[in-house]
Structure formats: structure tokens, C-alpha cells
Amino acid sequence: MSYKQIIYSTAPDPAIDPSLTNGTFSLKTVPKPTDVPADKLLVRAHYLSLDPAMRQWLTAKRSYIAPVEIGAVMRGQSIAQVVSVGTSLASTFQPGDWVVAYSGWQEYAVLGAKEVEKVVLPPGGRPTDAMSVLGITGLTAYFGMLEVGHPREGDTVVVSGAAGATGMVAGQIAKIKGAKRVVGLAGSKDKCDFLVRELGFDAAINYKDADWRNQLKEATPEYIDVFFDNTGGEILDACLARAARDSRFVICGAISQYNVAKPQGPTSFMTVISQRVTMKGFIVFDYADKYPIAQKELASWLSEGKLKRKEHIVPGGIEGAPQALVDLYKGVNTGKMMVEVAPVSEALTAKL
């Protein structure tokens, strides 16, 4: 028996080439292990997480995490199921357990206990929630909005990349916490309609409209108190120009800048001084000791229907991951982007 891996082969320059023959990644087939070491688990990946940060992991620059090495399996989280358990882990894991796994882009992985986290779901929860709204995505939105953005009652909160996995949770959290106006920026009319109709945003602006800057101005009559930024570039710039006094700019991501050779910073930077803006970058890992509290609150909002989830699942197996990553930067997704490596119907008898 064998299984497939996606290997990081050639550094993107600057764009990712999704071809598996001579592109950024290549396909490798390796034998499936027959034995599992005593302190390891064999897991099968069902859903790979696609994340905007991935592009940064392919760049050999000083960052918050070491880059992926050329020749290694592409890094990434998955929702996986435990297939077999090493003898010394038998009291903790059982075949059939669902886990969030640091498996990388491969169909199977042999992992240590620290590389997986058992999925614990609230009523109505699904395995994939553990990688999206209750996982890193939701936690990023939670800590970025609450610990960096500090929305207050009466505030105007703007979220860029608002139809993305993190953005949509960030906007909903601001609303739950009493923001007066929550405005989303997204890349299509459908996404904007979804934000307003399904998620309760007060307004949403398609930044591909010619007059989007004017729409932003009209949507923020009292300026912007909190800006949760996933995109950077021109959108950050336009929002800076609308910054309210003492506003907080949460720098979560800059997806517009990841694939360009020369990144662009904010040009309306004078506003940082005149309006006393605080711009703060953050990395969710820094809040790891508070994950349990956050996950509990997110889970209760999810169960109560206050927080809605949305996923964009790409079918067709692991070979689709490179193209899905390219599509993520194009913004084809509404909600959390995942690649289905194996459908849940193929799972062992689920433990859920």
C-alpha cells in the first residue's frame, strides 16, 4: 500500500505555480507504514486546511516560523482520523478518534501525541469546525478582535477579507460584543450579500467596484474605531484615511501582498500620527494559554446560533491542494477553504 504526499519543490518567484510537474510543488508516492512506533499514531487526513499564511512559509525570511524546507512535505493542518495507535498511546487514543493534526499535505502521517489534538465538539459541531470556527481560524479572529482590537459599544468596526475564514468570524465577534456598525470588505457582490444577509454585517463593500472608496466613506460616517486587516495594500490605506481618533488597527494578514515581489505599505501613514492610531501585528500562537477559554466561548456562540460558520471545500483529493492555494489568494472562497482528501463517508466508524 502507498499514499501520496505533496512536496515543496521550488520557491515561488513570486507567484505560486500550481503545476505538479514543474511547479512549486510535486507529487510523491511513498509506502504506507505497516508498523506504528510505540509513541506514535498513524492518522489519515480527511480535510487539509488552506491558509493565507502559507505563502509566507515558503519565503526564507525572518518570520514567526521557520520556512518550509525545499524537499519537505508541505506544512499544514488537517482534520484527520486516527487509524492505528502505538502501544504506549493506547490509553489516550483509539482508532476512529478525530484529531486536528499537524500532518502537512499528505494522505497519511505518522505523528507524535504533541502533533495532534483530539477534536471535542459542542452540540451540533462537525469535525471540520475544529479546524475553522473552533480552530486556528476562529481563535485568530477571537484574539485579534478582542485582545488587539478591543471593540467598544458604539464603535464602528471594519473587517477586510471579511468573507474569508477569519474575517467572517472577526466581524461576527465584533457584533456579538456590541459594536455599533460592522462593515465588511470583500471581493464580490455575492460575498457582500452573504455578509449582510447571512452574517448580520451592517454593510459590505465590494472592493472591486470602481467607487469602493466612496462606499467605504459612506459606510463609516463616524470613521473607523477598529480595523481588522487581512488584506493590506490599498484597502489598509483607504481604511487608514478613515481612521478615527485613538483607533486600533489589527494587522492580522496582508493577503494582497504575499505574492508580489515588492510589497506596498500604507501610504496614508500620516494619519497614524494625526489620529493617534495604534497598529499592532499579532500571531495567534502567542495566546495559546488562553485557547481553552476562547474555544469554550466560540463553541457556545456556535451552539446558540450567534456565530455562523461557512466552509469552501474543494473535492477531488490531495492533488488539488496547490491549485486550491492559488485560488485562495484569488479569493474564490467564501469561508474556510479546505481540500477534501478523503470524504467523511470513508471514515472508520466515527467516534462522534
Place this chain on the structure above:
Amino acid sequence: MSYKQIIYSTAPDPAIDPSLTNGTFSLKTVPKPTDVPADKLLVRAHYLSLDPAMRQWLTAKRSYIAPVEIGAVMRGQSIAQVVSVGTSLASTFQPGDWVVAYSGWQEYAVLGAKEVEKVVLPPGGRPTDAMSVLGITGLTAYFGMLEVGHPREGDTVVVSGAAGATGMVAGQIAKIKGAKRVVGLAGSKDKCDFLVRELGFDAAINYKDADWRNQLKEATPEYIDVFFDNTGGEILDACLARAARDSRFVICGAISQYNVAKPQGPTSFMTVISQRVTMKGFIVFDYADKYPIAQKELASWLSEGKLKRKEHIVPGGIEGAPQALVDLYKGVNTGKMMVEVAPVSEALTAKL
């Protein structure tokens, strides 16, 4: 009797034109008042303050302060002496009192009591200190460094515009507060020598040297914990690329960007996320309720010799103010830039 005023005449586009015939400013001669209203003072300006922020006051954009109106006397502080006192202020002021005056660019001004502040000097103090190291300049350095930058023992602190009035005080305060390394960026070898030899900076870099980026790297082996920025542009960019984790970037000014048509923001902006940088703009006026405490501490450092002052006084009268402002942006000054409107030797019997 008459006196001279400098009037703001034509908006700069984008550079200030110092000509008094058809430039940004014009000269006006007005009669000196013979009577002073009961609730007013007549003051004579001796030294005008030249400040980088002035360029922003000439731009009709949303800012922290309304722009100067075309046709009005140019806004600015001065060190002035009270010449005559309206009857209802006679118990508070006397002719000969030195004041920091919101007089604008004119030789004489009739002002209310709220537009002046009596100069109180520590032992060894000079009237001009009240406008530099003990005035807005020193206060800006004090609050920016301590309330925004929060230098800690062992920190590496970098100051741009370090030979300017605010920068040199900011760097000295960091050193007084126990920073491990204080590095200045300035625009000439003489300025750099002054910072290291006279003010005790650990290193100073001439940003006009071809290899200044490399010098910056070498001067910050443990990266930058606090960056006090007066310049913006490329220097901010280079410092961001050297940001330490959880560093604080104090955005005080951006003198490199004030006179350009298209300001440039930081391009190495990704570091804000990866190193969790906090960039915060501030305006000294927000700390007004704490001025007395700060002035007391600054005065004691000055008296003890821990804090050194340096002034760049342009002689020749008020007509020189427009050219001096242009020269300020060129960086001709080391220390606080002032225009001498009337030497101290012409003062009434000083009250000091």
C-alpha cells in the same frame, strides 16, 4: 511705531517657497497697538520656534489641528517678553516677564492669558529652554519615549532624526531610563559625532552613507526594541526590517514625507505581523495633564547634567523664518531650531 508679521499666503505645492515676494509667505507691516485691552498682554517675540509639524499645518487635510488659514499670521510658538499688561491681568503679569507665547510669526502680539505660559526655569536654565528641552520639544520626547515606547532595561532603542530637537532628547531619556543600547540616525558625520561624543549615544549612523543599512544592522545586533521615529520613509522601513519581537514603534513624525506629493509608507510591513510590532502615533497635547510632572523631571535631569540641550539659532530677524523652515526640512540644524527675532540683549530688564 509698526512691527512685522509673516503671513501665510499661498499653499505649498508641495515644497515651501521661502521667497517673501511671491512664495508661501509674505511680509506685512502693521501698526503697534498703543493701548492693551484690559484682559490682554502685549508681548514681544524674541525667539520663534521652528517645528517639523509646521508643514502639516499648511495642508488642508483632516489632522490633529486645523490648518492655518491663508491670509493669517503663520502659527507658531515663541519665547517672548511681556511689554505691557491690561489692567485686569496686572496681578498676574508684569512687564519683563518671560513667557512661552502662542504668538505666531510676528514681532509683537496682543494675547490673552491662555495664550501665554510664564517661564519658570530651574537653576542654570535659559529662557529658550522653555521652548525646547523643557517645552513642547522635550515633552514630545518624554511622553513619546516613556508612554508609547516603554524602554526597558536591556533594550535596544533607535531614534531617527536623532540630532533634531526632539530626537536628541528622546535618545537621552532612553539612556537615562536604562536602555542597553541607544542608536541614533542623523544626516551628517558631524551630527553623528555630536550624538556619540556629547550626548552619550552608543552609536550613530549617517543615513547619507551608502552602506547605512548595513551599519544599522551592525549597530542593532539584538534587533530594535523601541524605535522613536521622526523621519518616516526609508528609515522607518529599514528599522521595521530590524524590529525585535514585541517591539514598539513610536510614530512621532515623518519629516522625510511632509514635503513630497505622494507620501510613502513602510514597505517592509510584513514584519509588523511576524514580529508582533506595535506602531503607535501620538500627539503630545494628549498628555497635557501630565506636563507638570514631566517638566519637573526634565528640569532636574537638565540641572544634574544628565540631559544636555543644543540649539540652532538663526540670527537676522523674523524675515528669516521662511528660509529657516525650509532649512529645517533639509536638516541643517543640530538641536532645536529657532529664529532670533530680537536678541536677549534688547530685552527689558529681565525678571530672571
